[in-house]
Amino acid sequence: xxxxxxxxxxxxxxxxxxxxxxxxxxxxxxxxxxxxxxxxxxxxxxxxxxxxxxxxxxxxxxxxxxxxxxxxxxxxxxxxxxxxxxxxxxxxxxxxxxxxxxxxxxxxxxxxxxxxxxxxxxxxxxxxxxxxxxxxxxxxxxxxxxxxxxxxxxxxxxxxxxxxxxxxxxxxxxxxxxxxxxxxxxxxxxxxxxxxxxxxxxxxxxxxxxxxxxxxxxxxxxxxxxxxxxxxxxxxxxxxxxxxxxxxxxxxxxxxxxxxxxxxxxxxxxxxxxxxxxxxxxxxxxxxxxxxxxxxxxxxxxxxxxxxxxxxxxxxxxxxxxxxxxxxxxxxxxxxxxxxxxxxxxxxxxxxxxxxxxxxxxxxxxxxxxxxxxxxxxxxxxxxxxxxxxxxxxxxxxxxxxxxxxxxxxxxxxxxxxxxxxxxxxxxxxxxxx
Numbered sequence: 001x002x003x004x005x006x007x008x009x010x011x012x013x014x015x016x017x018x019x020x021x022x023x024x025x026x027x028x029x030x031x032x033x034x035x036x037x038x039x040x041x042x043x044x045x046x047x048x049x050x051x052x053x054x055x056x057x058x059x060x061x062x063x064x065x066x067x068x069x070x071x072x073x074x075x076x077x078x079x080x081x082x083x084x085x086x087x088x089x090x091x092x093x094x095x096x097x098x099x100x101x102x103x104x105x106x107x108x109x110x111x112x113x114x115x116x117x118x119x120x121x122x123x124x125x126x127x128x129x130x131x132x133x134x135x136x137x138x139x140x141x142x143x144x145x146x147x148x149x150x151x152x153x154x155x156x157x158x159x160x161x162x163x164x165x166x167x168x169x170x171x172x173x174x175x176x177x178x179x180x181x182x183x184x185x186x187x188x189x190x191x192x193x194x195x196x197x198x199x200x201x202x203x204x205x206x207x208x209x210x211x212x213x214x215x216x217x218x219x220x221x222x223x224x225x226x227x228x229x230x231x232x233x234x235x236x237x238x239x240x241x242x243x244x245x246x247x248x249x250x251x252x253x254x255x256x257x258x259x260x261x262x263x264x265x266x267x268x269x270x271x272x273x274x275x276x277x278x279x280x281x282x283x284x285x286x287x288x289x290x291x292x293x294x295x296x297x298x299x300x301x302x303x304x305x306x307x308x309x310x311x312x313x314x315x316x317x318x319x320x321x322x323x324x325x326x327x328x329x330x331x332x333x334x335x336x337x338x339x340x341x342x343x344x345x346x347x348x349x350x351x352x353x354x355x356x357x358x359x360x361x362x363x364x365x366x367x368x369x370x371x372x373x374x375x376x377x378x379x380x381x382x383x384x385x386x387x388x389x390x391x392x393x394x395x396x397x398x399x400x401x402x403x404x405x406x407x408x409x410x411x412x413x414x415x416x417x418x419x420x421x422x423x424x425x426x427x428x429x430x431x432x433x434x
Contacts, residue, residue, distance in 0.1 A: 017374065018424060021417055024381070025101060026135075027389030028414045029094070032406060033140065037094055039406025040077050041087050045069030046166040049081035062168035073396075075403045088151065088161040089183040090407030092190040093415040095144035099194055100418035102137035104425065108196065142197045148187050149204060153179040158210030159191075160184040162230070172232035180230035181216055181242050184208055185249035192256050202256060209253060209262065212246055218265065224272030225265065237291035240283050241300040244273050244307040251307070255314040263315060270311060273304060274323045281330030282346060296346045298335045302359035305331055309366045328367060336360060340375035341383070351394040351401075354384050358412035365420045373420055380413070 032039075045051075045066035054061065069077050102108050153160045160179035167174035191205040212218055216228045229242035250266035253259070276287050282301050285294035294300070308324045311317065335343050335356075342356035343349045357380040364373035384392045386402070391409040394401040404410065 018421065021377070021421055022101075022104065024385070024389065025097070025414060025417045025421065028391070028410055028417070029097060029101065029135075029137075029140075029389070031389035032094055032410050032414070033135070035406070036086075037091060037144065037406065037411075038084050038086050039404070039410070040075070040082060040084055041090070041163075041165065041405055042408045043070060043163075043167055044077070044082055044085070044165045045080065046168055047083040047085065048077075049083065051080070059168060059170075059173075062173070063170075066168050073399055073401050083165070084406075085164040086147070086151075087407035087411070088148065088164060089186045090411035091144050091148055092183075092186040093407070093411035095141045095148070095190040096193050097411070097414035097418040098137045098141040098144065099197075100415075100422050102141065104418070104421055105137065107136075107138050138197065141194055145190060145194050145197070145201065148190065149201075151177070152187075153177045156211050157214040158207035158212075159188070159204050160208060160211040160215070161187050169232050171234050174230065174232050178231060179211065179215070181212065181227060181246045181249070182229070184211060185245045185252075188249050189252050192252055195256075206253060206257065208249065209265075212249065213265075216246070220268065221272055223275045224270070225268035226272060227269065234291065238287045239285065240273055240276055240287055241285070241303040243269050244304040247273070248307040248310045251310050251314050266311065267319065270307065270320060273307075274320060277323055277327065280334070280346065281326040282334070283327075294345070296335075298342050298344060298353065298356035299359040301327070301331055301335060302356070302363045305363050306359075306366060309363070313366075328363075331360075331363065332369075332372065336372075336376070340372070340377070340379035342376070350397045352383070352396075353394050354380070354391055354409045355412055357384065358416040361416040361420055365416075365423045370420070370423060377417070377420065 043066060045068060046062055048065055048069065051062070051065045065080065069080055069082055099108075148161065151161065151164070153162055156179060161183045162177055162179040163174065163183065164176050166176055185208075188205045188208045191201040195202045212227055215231075218225060218227050226238055227243055227246045229239040233239065247266040247269040250262045250269075254262035254266065273283070276283055278284065278296070282296035283304055284292070284296055285300055286292040289295070305324065305327045308320045308327065311320060312324065330346075334346050337343060337349070340360075341349075342352050342360055344351055344353070344356075357376055360376045361373045361380075364370070364376065380391075383395050384400070386392055386404070389410075390404050391413050392400055393403045393405055393409055
């Protein structure tokens with residue numbers, strides 16, 4: 001690999017980082033745009049046309065094919081005739097990445113000055129004009145948001161969305177467009193970010209509260225409140241990071257509308273999440289821990305920390321200061337190597353996953369630790385970047401899984417890099433407001 005960037009902060013290295021990273025950002029968006037943001041996804045094995053031709057619907061066969069598509073070191077999806085689709089959450093991430101790129105290139109006038117001179121970079125051979133061309137990033141963002149609205153899940157209490165492919169769970173089957181709080185939360189965030197393109201987006205996003213409260217069963221507890229992740233979730237377990245992401249959605253809505261009910265509900269959910277923090281500072285995937293094969297894995301802990309940072313940003317409160325500080329220490333010291341490489345969980349280094357890299361870039365950017373965010377970027381470009389805007393899925397101890405997933409790899413890295421670059425320009429000490 002040759003895509004290295006400096007890890008020490010100097011005026012020259014930051015300028016070089018900006019130029020190289022904006023090239024990579026544009027190339028990553030070009031890769032997705034040329035494919036109409038459509039591709040394979042992490043858990044899309046049940047989209048196999050071979051499986052669809054089987055005359056019976058068997059849970060264990062579904063799981064077998066689903067895992068067969070997901071786990072091999074080579075991409076067997078073409079052999080399984082897995083259909084390529086747009087991912088709902090991935091589309092939201094691409095919408096925000098395109099909007100950030102428009103800001104960085106000066107297409108949105110109200111943003112700070114000091115943007116990258118793309119024309120100068122192109123003249124110096126930094127960008128392939130046939131790959132990037134003349135792109136209207138605002139329009140790309142607008143079209144992606146319109147797709148999110150057109151493809152939202154219908155028949156529920158408010159705005160919501162979910163994966164476009166079926167998923168086999170142990171306790172039930174998720175159908176295309178079955179909504180969940182994670183996909184919905186990122187769609188809401190993207191709608192609120194793009195209200196400058198159409199002010200009606202905010203009123204649509206606002207209704208997602210009804211989905212969270214009514215359809216996902218927001219329910220008080222002695223130590224806070226809980227919500228369901230999705231409709232097929234087991235009743236005897238709680239997915240902790242999903243609750244935190246739901247709280248972040250409420251905080252995003254509170255930041256935009258200023259309604260105290262959103263903040264109070266978010267805090268009730270985060271109060272419960274805080275009680276589930278382990279002694280070493282992280283969170284297991286579910287409560288009770290025995291209900292999942294995952295332990296304190298990297299990117300799900302990142303989701304929780306991001307939600308806590310968002311609360312501090314929009315409320316100015318230190319309500320979760322101790323929880324957040326312990327979590328950030330655990331996250332940096334246990335879930336990342338000093339080189340910036342993401343560890344799998346508190347016990348294992350491998351596999352090192354591209355999603356964990358992207359979420360780490362976001363968390364440390366929002367925590368105003370841009371040096372460590374830059375270190376993660378440097379490791380990722382060195383180990384998981386194929387060039388021409390394409391990222392790989394995972395690095396194992398002895399080999400790299402050279403598969404590119406449109407949401408898991410491309411959308412997450414485009415969004416993470418764009419958020420990092422935006423933070424460099426804004427020069428703000430904490431997570432940006434919407």
